[in-house]
Amino acid sequence: MVGQAKADRRRAGSSEAKRPSRGMLKKKASHNSLGKVKSKRGSAAKFTTRSRALRSLQISLKDFRRLCILKGIYPRDPPKKFQGSDKTYYYTKDILYLQHEPLLAKFREMSALIKKVVRRAGRGEKADAVRLYDNRPVYRLDHLIRERYPTFVDALRDLDDALCLVHLFACVPSGKLIPPERVANCARLCREFQALVSHTHALRKVFASIKGFYFEAEVHGVSLLWLMPHSLKQDIPEDVDLKVLLTFLEFYEVLLQFVNYKLFSMRRLAYPPLRPDEQVDPMAQPGLQRMLRAPTTGTPIGGSSVVHAANLRRSNSPYEAPNREAMARFRRGLKAVEKETLAAAEAAEGKQAEAAAAEEVAMEAAEAAAAGTDGDVADGPVRLFDGLVVMLGRETPMAQLELVLSSFGATVVWEGYGGSLSPSSPEITHEIIDRPALRGQPVSGRVYAQPQWVLDCANAAQLLPTHAYAPGCKPPPHLSPFADGAEGYIPPERLAHPAFGPAVILPTAGAAGAAGAAGAAGAA
Numbered sequence: 070m071v072g073q074a075k076a077d078r079r080r081a082g083s084s085e086a087k088r089p090s091r092g093m094l095k096k097k098a099s100h101n102s103l104g105k106v107k108s109k110r111g112s113a114a115k116f117t118t119r120s121r122a123l124r125s126l127q128i129s130l131k132d133f134r135r136l137c138i139l140k141g142i143y144p145r146d147p148p149k150k151f152q153g154s155d156k157t158y159y160y161t162k163d164i165l166y167l168q169h170e171p172l173l174a175k176f177r178e179m180s181a182l183i184k185k186v187v188r189r190a191g192r193g194e195k196a197d198a199v200r201l202y203d204n205r206p207v208y209r210l211d212h213l214i215r216e217r218y219p220t221f222v223d224a225l226r227d228l229d230d231a232l233c234l235v236h237l238f239a240c241v242p243s244g245k246l247i248p249p250e251r252v253a254n255c256a257r258l259c260r261e262f263q264a265l266v267s268h269t270h271a272l273r274k275v276f277a278s279i280k281g282f283y284f285e286a287e288v289h290g291v292s293l294l295w296l297m298p299h300s301l302k303q304d305i306p307e308d309v310d311l312k313v314l315l316t317f318l319e320f321y322e323v324l325l326q327f328v329n330y331k332l333f334s335m336r337r338l339a340y341p342p343l344r345p346d347e348q349v350d351p352m353a354q355p356g357l358q359r360m361l362r363a364p365t366t367g368t369p370i371g372g373s374s375v376v377h378a379a380n381l382r383r384s385n386s387p388y389e390a391p392n393r394e395a396m397a398r399f400r401r402g403l404k405a406v407e408k409e410t411l412a413a414a415e416a417a418e419g420k421q422a423e424a425a426a427a428e429e430v431a432m433e434a435a436e437a438a439a440a441g442t443d444g445d446v447a448d449g450p451v452r453l454f455d456g457l458v459v460m461l462g463r464e465t466p467m468a469q470l471e472l473v474l475s476s477f478g479a480t481v482v483w484e485g486y487g488g489s490l491s492p493s494s495p496e497i498t499h500e501i502i503d504r505p506a507l508r509g510q511p512v513s514g515r516v517y518a519q520p521q522w523v524l525d526c527a528n529a530a531q532l533l534p535t536h537a538y539a540p541g542c543k544p545p546p547h548l549s550p551f552a553d554g555a556e557g558y559i560p561p562e563r564l565a566h567p568a569f570g571p572a573v574i575l576p577t578a579g580a581a582g583a584a585g586a587a588g589a590a591g592a593a
Contacts, residue, residue, distance in 0.1 A: 112149040119144075119157040122164045131312075132176040136167060138316045139210065141217050175208040182206065210323045224328055225291040231321035232295035235259055238318055241303045246311055251318075258322065259297075261329045261342060263472050264357040268336065270451040272476035274550040275469075275524050282469045283551070286476075288332070300466055357475055453526060454479030460492065462502040465520050470501060473527050505541050521547055 117125075123133055137143065142163045150156065167173065182205055189198040218224040239255040241247060266272055266286050273292075274285040281298040305311065333340040342360035455478035461467045463484065471481045482490045482497065490496060499516045501523060511517065522538035528550040538544050 112147040113151050115161060116145060116147040116151075116158045117161045117164055118152050119159065122159055122167075125164060126167060126173065128173065128176055129180065132180065134313070135316050136170065136172060136176065138313070139172065139213055139320050140167065140170065142167070171212070172208055175206050178206045210320060211327075213320070214324055214327050218324075221328075221331055222289065222291060224324060224331075225288055225293070228291075228324070228328060229294055230317075231324050232259075232262070232293065234314070234318055234321050235325055236295060236297045237303075238314075240298050240300065241305060244305075246315060254322065255318075258325045258329065260357070260360060261333075261340075262325065264342060264360040265329065265332045265336070267357045267472060267475035268338075268361055270476055270478070272473065272527070275473055275527050276549050276551060277469075277521070277524055277547060282466070284472070285551075297469060300468060357471060451477060453477040453530065453532065457499055458482065458490070458497050459523075460484065460490070460497045460500045462500070462504070464503045465501050470520055470523055473523055477527060502540055507540055519544055521545075 119130075119133070123130060126133065126136075128136070137159075142159065144157050145160055147158050150158065152158075182201060186198045186202050189195075189201065214224070218227065235255045236259050238247070238252060239259045241252065243249040243252050266284075266288070269288070271286040271288050272284060273287055274283075276283040281296050283294065283296055285292060285294045287293070330340050333342070338361055454474055457474075457479045459474050459479050459481055461470055461481065461483045467483060474481050484492045493512060495512075495514065497512075497515060499518060500512075501518060501520055503520055507517065516535050517540055518535045518538040519540065519542075521544045522533065522535055524547065525538075525545070526533050528548075536542075
């Protein structure tokens with residue numbers, strides 16, 4: 070009877086209503102009195118938390134960090150932290166912008182593939198797991214370069230960090246996270262950029278420190294500063310998040326390759342350049358200058374022979390062998406396609422050459438206007454070592470000294486493998502050694518100096534006397550060219566030019582012992 074009475078009251082529309090659940094109360098709290106969603110204002114409308122962004126994008130935290138680094142999206146500090154001060158905030162428009170990124174689908178595919186690989190590996194199906202992982206999705210970052218850098222000057226302005234990181238990974242030891250192929254690729258990109266700097270004589274300043282060598286070059290009116298580590302064994306600290314650095318490196322490798330391609334194309338040089346084992350002329354410079362060559366006839370400027378993994382395709386029907394008629398039709402069609410491709414490449418080469426020439430003229434005019442001169446900026450200190458043939462000793466930092474010497478017009482040779490001249494050749498005018506004494510007898514007519522002489526000459530924009538930098542002498546203080554005294558302190562060595570001061574001879578072991586005995590005898 071009680072149940073029947075409740076049913077009758079429910080049918081009659083009694084005022085006794087069911088109490089809403091907590092979920093319903095929360096849902097209604099976000100609506101106004103008309104049932105519409107309340108509009109957000111202030112910081113709540115402009116910013117969103119990272120956890121809400123992860124729910125919106127449906128990706129893991131690791132993939133979200135990678136995506137933000139590649140897209141150039143960073144956390145923000147809102148004026149009012151509406152979800153608490155322990156949260157990480159992003160612009161809402163940036164998160165909405167990420168929802169349309171093609172890389173997002175690739176990351177989801179990769180996440181699903183990793184789950185399949187782990188599942189098959191747990192079942193003991195290692196062959197299937199390896200096959201799935203080898204056929205993992207491949208993505209490209211070319212569209213990100215075009216999005217983040219609309220013009221070439223924008224890419225140059227953001228090249229400092231890329232150069233520092235690529236030069237760093239070019240000398241780190243390979244390991245589990247850093248394969249040797251990636252280290253070799255970083256070294257190749259560094260050598261290509263250094264070859265362009267030496268070819269265009271764009272180097273302006275250099276400074277040797279305990280961290281490495283600081284270089285400053287001016288490329289198309291943009292000042293670039295990067296650090297090249299010493300050529301020694303580098304240890305990776307344990308407290309460094311290597312995965313974050315590798316994500317930055319992944320983007321910077323593509324950026325530097327785009328910049329190198331553009332610089333080579335504007336100078337009418339073929340890209341990729343020659344490898345060291347492709348050197349033909351035995352009298353050419355053994356290092357950077359061998360990487361520069363003019364494009365061959367019929368080859369587009371900047372045409373690369375590298376085959377990307379994303380362009381590889383496998384046959385969908387491997388079980389059907391084509392007959393002779395099909396192969397003949399295929400060959401005829403292939404010849405027609407080759408003719409059309411060659412004609413299109415020649416037309417594109419002509420248009421690209423005209424555009425490159427016009428852009429180069431505009432760049433040179435802009436540089437000349439900025440410098441306040443009508444001629445070429447290569448006159449003056451850029452040809453400081455012009456006409457000199459310098460041999461580098463095996464104990465010297467040859468990669469860094471070669472960049473400085475070749476950028477200022479010198480011809481660089483070295484002894485040992487790859488040397489184009491004999492150590493006793495009369496063509497060598499200077500020899501750079503970093504030893505306390507010479508090995509053997511000095512060659513007549515040759516000047517011997519320490520590596521610091523090259524750096525100080527480049528910073529002073531003149532050839533300094535070599536007596537203060539002779540082997541066995543204590544060289545003058547190596548002053549930084551980046552400190553101009555604006556902070557209020559000028560070293561006394563900068564006021565009185567240190568290169569013209571008296572040389573301080575370092576005593577040898579025998580001389581020190583004799584001097585000590587003489588002092589003891591005088592005291593007695």
